[in-house]
Amino acid sequence: MSAWLEYARASHGATGFVGSRLVPALLDDGHDVVALVRDRHRYDPPAGVTVMQGDLLDENFEHALSDVAAAYYLVHSMRDSSSFAERDRSAARNFVRAASESDIERVVYLSGLGSNESRLSNHLRSRREVERILKRGTYDLTTLRAAIIVGNGSAGYEILRQLGERYPVLIAPKGIDTRCQPIAVDDAIEYLTGVLSVPETADDTFEIGGPDVLTYREILIRIGRATQHRAPIIVTLPVDSALFSGRSVALLTGVSHRIVTPLLDGLDDPVVVTDTRIQSLVPIDRTPFTMALERTIHSDDPQNQ
Numbered sequence: 001m002s003a004w005l006e007y008a009r010a011s012h013g014a015t016g017f018v019g020s021r022l023v024p025a026l027l028d029d030g031h032d033v034v035a036l037v038r039d040r041h042r043y044d045p046p047a048g049v050t051v052m053q054g055d056l057l058d059e060n061f062e063h064a065l066s067d068v069a070a071a072y073y074l075v076h077s078m079r080d081s082s083s084f085a086e087r088d089r090s091a092a093r094n095f096v097r098a099a100s101e102s103d104i105e106r107v108v109y110l111s112g113l114g115s116n117e118s119r120l121s122n123h124l125r126s127r128r129e130v131e132r133i134l135k136r137g138t139y140d141l142t143t144l145r146a147a148i149i150v151g152n153g154s155a156g157y158e159i160l161r162q163l164g165e166r167y168p169v170l171i172a173p174k175g176i177d178t179r180c181q182p183i184a185v186d187d188a189i190e191y192l193t194g195v196l197s198v199p200e201t202a203d204d205t206f207e208i209g210g211p212d213v214l215t216y217r218e219i220l221i222r223i224g225r226a227t228q229h230r231a232p233i234i235v236t237l238p239v240d241s242a243l244f245s246g247r248s249v250a251l252l253t254g255v256s257h258r259i260v261t262p263l264l265d266g267l268d269d270p271v272v273v274t275d276t277r278i279q280s281l282v283p284i285d286r287t288p289f290t291m292a293l294e295r296t297i298h299s300d301d302p303q304n305q
């Protein structure tokens with residue numbers, strides 16, 4: 001047991017898709033966990049978690065950082081507002097200020113994958129901006145960049161799952177043939193917990209992904225086959241994905257257009273791992289896409305999907 005495990009871990013964004021799975025994993029690893037949530041009445045914590053209420057935009061959260069050695073930063077405002085970039089910028093600045101005045105030694109941030117720095121979507125640009133802001137703190141920052149995380153409740157995956165499962169025929173923009181490297185939520189959690197006990201990962205940025213590189217078309221086909229025993233017929237229109245109507249995809253999927261529109265905007269850019277160093281620093285048995293997909297279909301417990 002390394003000295004790190006003697007301290008509490010704080011998780012900011014504990015109620016979200018990733019955070020709600022990370023907290024039990026940290027407890028299982030023997031950590032004391034403090035979860036910062038905006039509304040404690042909407043959070044049912046696993047036994048043993050200390051819950052602190054606070055909002056990073058209101059600067060009333062500093063109390064959650066005392067006696068904490070490492071923090072996970074999983075805050076994202078895309079569900080809240082279409083001006084998510086501004087909110088995420090302010091939240092990150094407030095966190096850096098408070099964390100730099102605390103005893104926090106390490107921060108782990110889960111960011112977005114995307115190799116074409118000059119042509120990032122607004123959503124990815126905002127995720128990278130948060131990386132740069134978090135780097136200004138006095139602690140060591142580890143950034144993990146991921147593409148779509150496969151698990152029920154994951155915004156990007158939900159859109160694909162609803163489309164592939166519900167519709168036998170789909171009309172898609174040309175970005176449907178862009179390559180991406182999804183990762184099973186269990187694998188993402190293993191990387192997130194794993195980096196804490198590997199000092200070489202401190203103060204560095206890594207890319208995480210599953211073993212399969214697939215186009216969005218291939219993902220939809222696999223979802224259709226796994227859920228409906230048929231592959232959807234996908235007709236491609238020669239238009240940029242950003243010109244495709246986020247509101248119509250939102251209607252088709254039931255996912256808010258506030259989430260669909262920025263994600264659609266990034267569909268034309270490949271999101272594939274180019275830096276594989278994490279695989280030797282935190283060796284894990286990566287889950288094939290089809291297995292990750294099956295897990296989301298066959299488990300009713302959202303925490304296990």
Ligand SMILES: NC(=O)c1ccc[n+]([C@@H]2O[C@H](COP(=O)([O-])OP(=O)(O)OC[C@H]3O[C@@H](n4cnc5c(N)ncnc54)[C@H](OP(=O)(O)O)[C@@H]3O)[C@@H](O)[C@H]2O)c1
Binds near residue numbers: 013038054113150157
């Ligand atoms: N899901 C994916 O496929 C995926 C892929 C790549 C990277 N990531 C990254 O993983 C991280 C977490 O994503 P997620 O999918 O778990 O997002 P999520 O489900 O939308 O969760 C976002 C979390 O941020 C919290 N939050 C928002 N504004 C806050 C504020 N002002 N103060 C305190 N907490 C606030 C929310 O708390 P409330 O419950 O109070 O709303 C929620 O717990 C993000 O950095 C995202 O970019 C996700």
